[in-house]
Amino acid sequence: MKKPKFQIPSGMHDILPESQSYFQKIYKVVKDIAGFYEFGKIDTPIVEQSQLFEKGTGLSTDIVKKQMYTFRTKGGDHLALRPEFTPGVVRSYIEHGMFNLPQPIKLWYFGPLFRYERSQAGRFRQFYQFGFEVLGEESPSVDAQVIQIFYNILKELKFKNLIIEINSIGDNQCRPYYKKSLSSYFRYREGQLCLDCRRRLRENPLRILDCKEEKCQRIISQAPQMIDYFCEGCKTHFKKVLEFLDEIEIPYHLNPLLVRGLDYYTKTVFEIFEDSNEGKNIGAIVGGGRYDALVKLLGGKDTPACGGAAGVERIVSAMKSRTRSVSHSAPKVFLAQLGDLAKRKSLKLFEDFRKEKIQVAESFGKDSLRTQLRKADKTGSAYTLIIGQKEALEGIIIIRDMKTGKQEIVKFEKVVREIKKRLKKISNL
RNA sequence: GUGGGCGUAGUGUAGUGGCUUAGCACAAGAAUCUGUGGAGUUCUUAGGGGGAGUUCGAAUCUCCUCGCCCACCCCA
Numbered sequence: 001m002k003k004p005k006f007q008i009p010s011g012m013h014d015i016l017p018e019s020q021s022y023f024q025k026i027y028k029v030v031k032d033i034a035g036f037y038e039f040g041k042i043d044t045p046i047v048e049q050s051q052l053f054e055k056g057t058g059l060s061t062d063i064v065k066k067q068m069y070t071f072r073t074k075g076g077d078h079l080a081l082r083p084e085f086t087p088g089v090v091r092s093y094i095e096h097g098m099f100n101l102p103q104p105i106k107l108w109y110f111g112p113l114f115r116y117e118r119s120q121a122g123r124f125r126q127f128y129q130f131g132f133e134v135l136g137e138e139s140p141s142v143d144a145q146v147i148q149i150f151y152n153i154l155k156e157l158k159f160k161n162l163i164i165e166i167n168s169i170g171d172n173q174c175r176p177y178y179k180k181s182l183s184s185y186f187r188y189r190e191g192q193l194c195l196d197c198r199r200r201l202r203e204n205p206l207r208i209l210d211c212k213e214e215k216c217q218r219i220i221s222q223a224p225q226m227i228d229y230f231c232e233g234c235k236t237h238f239k240k241v242l243e244f245l246d247e248i249e250i251p252y253h254l255n256p257l258l259v260r261g262l263d264y265y266t267k268t269v270f271e272i273f274e275d276s277n278e279g280k281n282i283g284a285i286v287g288g289g290r291y292d293a294l295v296k297l298l299g300g301k302d303t304p305a306c307g308g309a310a311g312v313e314r315i316v317s318a319m320k321s322r323t324r325s326v327s328h329s330a331p332k333v334f335l336a337q338l339g340d341l342a343k344r345k346s347l348k349l350f351e352d353f354r355k356e357k358i359q360v361a362e363s364f365g366k367d368s369l370r371t372q373l374r375k376a377d378k379t380g381s382a383y384t385l386i387i388g389q390k391e392a393l394e395g396i397i398i399i400r401d402m403k404t405g406k407q408e409i410v411k412f413e414k415v416v417r418e419i420k421k422r423l424k425k426i427s428n429l
Numbered sequence: 430g431u432g433g434g435c436g437u438a439g440u441g442u443a444g445u446g447g448c449u450u451a452g453c454a455c456a457a458g459a460a461u462c463u464g465u466g467g468a469g470u471u472c473u474u475a476g477g478g479g480g481a482g483u484u485c486g487a488a489u490c491u492c493c494u495c496g497c498c499c500a501c502c503c504c505a
Contacts, residue, residue, distance in 0.1 A: 007478080007496060062503050066430070084505090113505085118430080120499070129505060196502075207503090261504065271505095287505060311505025338463050366463095373466035388464060402466075 011117070011125025013313075022316040023128070027110060029156045030130045034108040037149055039132055042107045044088035046114075050080040056087030056298055058263025060204065067115040081114035085309060086264070086291065087298065089133050094300035103136030110312075122282030122314045131288070131309030135295065138304035140237050143268040143290055144244035146308050150272055150286045151250055153310070157319065161275040164250065167258035168238040169206070170226055171266040172293060178229035179205060189219050209257040225256050234267055241268055260287065264294040268306065274318055282317060286310040331361040332423055334376035338369055338388035345392050345412070349385075352416050358423065377402065382426060383419060387412075 008014065015023060034041065050070050057064050069081035082088055089107055092098075098105045110130040119125060132149055134142045147164060154162055170178060183205045190198055194213040201208065209220055230238065245252050252270075260269045269289035288308020295303035333353070337346040343364065353360045363375050369386070376384045386398040386407075395412045399419070410418050 010496065067503085115504080117503075118501095119497080120501095123504075127505070131505095282505090283503095284505060309505065314505060336465085342463095368462055369464050370462060370466070372463095375466085377466040384466085386465075390464090398465090400465075405466085407465085 009125070011119040011123075013124055013126075019316065022319055023312065026130070026157065026312055026315055029153055030108070030110060033149060033153050033156065034132070037106070037145070039106040039108040042089060042092060042109050043111065044082070044085070044092055044109070046082055046112065047079045048082055048088050048091065050078040052087045052091055052298070053080055053083060056090065056264060056294060057084060061261055061263055063115060063261070067117050069114050069116055083113060083115045084262075085109055085111075085113065085129060085131055086133065086294070086307060089307075090135070090295055090298050090300070090305070093135050093303075094295065094298060099136060099301055099303060104142070105135045106132070107135070108132045122311070122317060124313060128312035129309045130312060131307060133305065133307035135305040136303050137306070138292070140240035140268075141244050142306050143241045144248065144250070146288060146306055147245065147252075147270055147272075148248055148250055150288075150308060150310060154272065154285070154315075157315065158322070159274055159318065162251075163273045163275050164252040164270060165255040165258050165273070166241070166245075166252045166268065166270040167255050168226065168230070168234060168241075168267050169259060169265060169269055169289075170230055170234045174229050174231035174234055175226075175266075178224070178226050181224050181229070182206070182208075185223055186219070192216075192219055206259040207261075209259055220257065227256060237267055260289060264291040264297070265289040266292045270308070272310075282314050284311075285314045285318065331359040331379060332382045332426070333358060333360045333419055334372070334379065334381040334384040335360050335362045336369060336372035336376065336384055336386050337362075337364070338367070338386075339392065342387045342389060342392040346385075346387055349387075349397075349412075349415070353419075356416055356420065358416070358419065383422065385415060385419075 031041075050068065053064050053068060059065070063083045068083050070078065071080075072078055089109065093105060093107075108131065110128070112126050112128050114126050116125060117123065132146055134146065147166070151162065151164065169175060183201065186193065186197070186201050186205060186208055190201060192215060193201070193208070194211065194216050197208045197211050197213070197216050200211070208216065209223070211217070211220065242252070242254075258269060258271065260271075267290040270287070271284040272286035273284055286308055288306075290304070290306040292304040295301065295305060335346050335350060335353075337343050346362070347364070350360055350362060361376070361379050361381060363372050366372050366375070369388075373384060381402055384400045384402060386400060391397055391409075391412075396409050397412050397415050398407050398409055399415065399422075400407045
């Protein structure tokens with residue numbers, strides 16, 4: 001007898017009820033803070049034209065080169081499951097003419113992304129991100145505010161030891177010069193670099209900067225730094241971002257070696273980590289930066305923009321390793337019944353409680369009082385209401401305090417009010 | 430994409446070619462028990478990821494495949 005065995009596709013995961021409370025908690029915090037900073041929520045489709053990412057995210061990036069889920073529709077369109085949010089948001093901004101609205105446009109989102117890659121700690125093929133984008137504002141205060149928002153959200157979620165790494169990678173004016181001089185610096189010393197870095201030298205020399213190999217580190221420490229190549233605009237912009245961060249007292253760590261994998265970033269880039277001496281390293285939980293050239297690249301007007309995104313599963317995993325469990329509200333009242341008449345009456349009572357928004361657990365399928373009490377105990381109810389044949393006939397009901405074992409008899413009509421009163425007392429303690 | 434480890438009921442595990450009808454614990458369900466919970470007793474459900482091979486005999490050895498975990502790459 002063979003039963004068919006279906007397995008979840010590689011890299012995917014079910015979010016079971018016990019994890020839902022984490023997701024809901026995060027969603028709520030994000031939503032509240034987004035509202036406070038006057039961001040509007042946007043949902044873009046999970047599929048977009050493949051080209052949008054090829055152009056926006058960049059053909060040279062790993063995300064586009066090897067991690068996109070692409071397919072052709074019956075009509076022949078080339079579509080892709082979104083591997084990141086920003087291009088879709090920018091597409092929407094352009095398509096709906098949001099540049100005609102008062103600028104800046106501030107948007108937030110929360111949803112699933114798809115990347116085809118080998119799963120690992122904190123890495124999935126379908127995963128959730130939330131993020132913020134500010135379009136149409138070039139002021140460095142925006143860069144600082146985006147960072148502040150993520151910082152506040154993580155603080156609200158009880159994160160300690162946050163490390164914010166920040167850098168500027170210049171813009172299309174000054175970065176080419178830097179890249180050139182960096183390449184020639186490394187090419188000169190290619191023989192001393194590790195194999196990966198020799199490959200990076202050809203593909204993206206900037207990435208050599210975050211190689212962890214010791215022999216490379218030595219060479220990197222002497223390498224030319226972006227900071228010496230900034231054009232006037234980038235220089236003052238970066239300086240101001242840091243000043244703003246100082247002003248709002250966000251602790252940051254200047255990391256001249258921080259570069260990001262996406263093509264569209266200009267000027268400010270940042271990542272946020274949790275410094276955990278124990279537990280495994282799940283990488284950055286937030287990443288983002290400024291992308292002043294992207295809107296134009298995707299066919300819009302020349303529009304400065306800045307944003308960032310956070311990995312929800314990574315946040316959940318950090319929250320889980322921190323606390324034993326998130327207390328989820330169990331029903332405080334259990335309704336136990338014996339006999340047909342009582343059963344009929346308790347069904348009605350159950351509805352009365354629902355109208356009062358008091359959560360009541362029951363076990364109508366069970367007949368033994370002992371079994372019902374056992375269940376009441378297991379689910380952690382504070383009170384059990386007992387109604388049997390006798391009580392049903394006399395129009396009364398027993399309230400049993402599960403802690404003390406004391407029982408009281410109340411008139412059937414008064415029981416909702418009585419329970420309400422008692423629950424209030426509990427929650428005030 | 431590269432490299433390493435792993436895969437036994439829902440969960441955690443034992444068993445290293447025959448002593449196994451695959452054992453144990455927890456969980457779940459039922460009975461005891463339509464009238465008072467946390468316990469007991471009894472019973473039940475349910476298992477070697479999948480496929481091929483070696484062998485008289487495979488959970489155990491070999492190969493393939495799928496999946497998980499970890500590291501690299503890269504990223505949230």
